[in-house]
Amino acid sequence: MKPGRDGPAWLRWAGPAVVGLAFLLAWHLFVVVKGIPRYIVPSPVLVLETLWRDWPLLSRSLLVTLEITGLALFFSVLLGTLLSFLFVQSRTIEASLLPYAVILQVTPIIAIAPLVIIWVKEPLPALVICATVAAIFPVISNTTMGLKSVDPALADLFRMYGASRLQVLLRLRIPSAAPYFFAGLKVAAALALIGAVVAEFVAGTGGTESGLAYQILMAGLQLNIPRLFAALLLITAAGIALFLAASLLSWLALRHWHESEVTREI
């Protein structure tokens, strides 16, 4: 840790905490002093109360959204890394398939979601497909780049000692790709959640599964703004938790050797 730039450790927690508390306090005072009606802006206290009161309902929705997100993240990592392995096997394969991966990426998920939801009758698979499409690209592009970012001198060394293709893949390409993969995973975790929420929105009240986006949609229609805020809070918390989980995995895998995760003692 460099004290000059980051300051002491407690400041990294205390700084954001003070800003957050000040913001909540200002929000609360603003709502109370101005007498803003709860169907326009609820106070933070009311949001917490609603979260507590509606917990049975909201927690069920949270689990649904997390299930979609988790499955989407699983499939985007699985399919994304498999596609990356395919891409690095030959330039022809990569050149033929990469444009379609890019097309998938640049087409907004919100525009594809209605089609997927029409085509796939079951709501859960439909939503998982949408969220997977949203999350897969960073996995593909980062892992592909990582698998190619092999130190040429190390590649020479492996060749000189007669390494097989499999040995090169397992002992050289995959470890070289790990930092890139984990950077992609952090982005994919956030995108999977966004994809899940967007797809739920599109599925709307027609969907039988009631995730957090469904709760937001319903709360908005019913002008139940405190519940809307509470659901929003849960989505944000889920996003942060996913990001932290991905960061933890990255740290566990890279802490011994990669610059991004090594804490310098000096």
Added chain:
Amino acid sequence: MSNGPSNAGKAIAVHLHGADKVFPTGLRALAPIDLVLREGEIVTLLGPSGCGKSTLLRLVARLIEPSSGSVALWPGADDVAARRLAFVFQHPTLMPWGRVESNVRLPLDLARLPAGEASRRVAHALGLVGLRDFSRAYPRELSGGMQMRVSIARALVTEPQLLLMDEPFGALDEIARSRLDRDVAALAAHEKLTVLFVTHSIYEAAFLSTRVLVMSARPGRILKEVAIDAPQPRGDDFRGSDAFAHACAELSRHLAFAAEGALA
């Protein structure tokens, strides 16, 4: 071509016959080279940057093929298949994700050597370079000189007969370089290695070599051969000797000539 006095009768380890290299871009890196290395010799290729020293070394290592001519290793030996060469790169070239022991072990793992035998050899190689206590460290925790020692241990772990070194200590400070040069000389004698060493340091060449081949650039060719007659392995006291001073002066003269040739 004359050989080191004590090695004249030894078997041939490396034989290049009219080997040259023209890259696909049309760049001629090496003019046809004739070179004979005998077992037990330490031969240094000395020359300015871009004179094809590394290309020559890579030809010997079979990392690249000659455009014409031939490269033969141990041409007279009947156990060629059992003989090995090892290459030490310009940089340590360690796997940053592996501990020192797994880096040194890599060539044995790739060859699927039984675990027990591999461990014994790794410990032995780490002992040779004085890093027995650092087997659990990660490369980034070591100094540049220690990383280079790991790289040498990895080369030695296959118990090679021929060691090819491509400016291995170029990035190190003078003190670390001198110590490693001394260690290489001792290891070569102890392990009965034939060494082909690339450098652009006159002192390094004079200290290590039984023979120095001074190269000039574009295309790379061997301009001059200088034999350095002093017993191997040499210790630090050799650096203060008249023989060392004379060798340096002579190499310096030839190198200046080679560099001029490169400019012309």
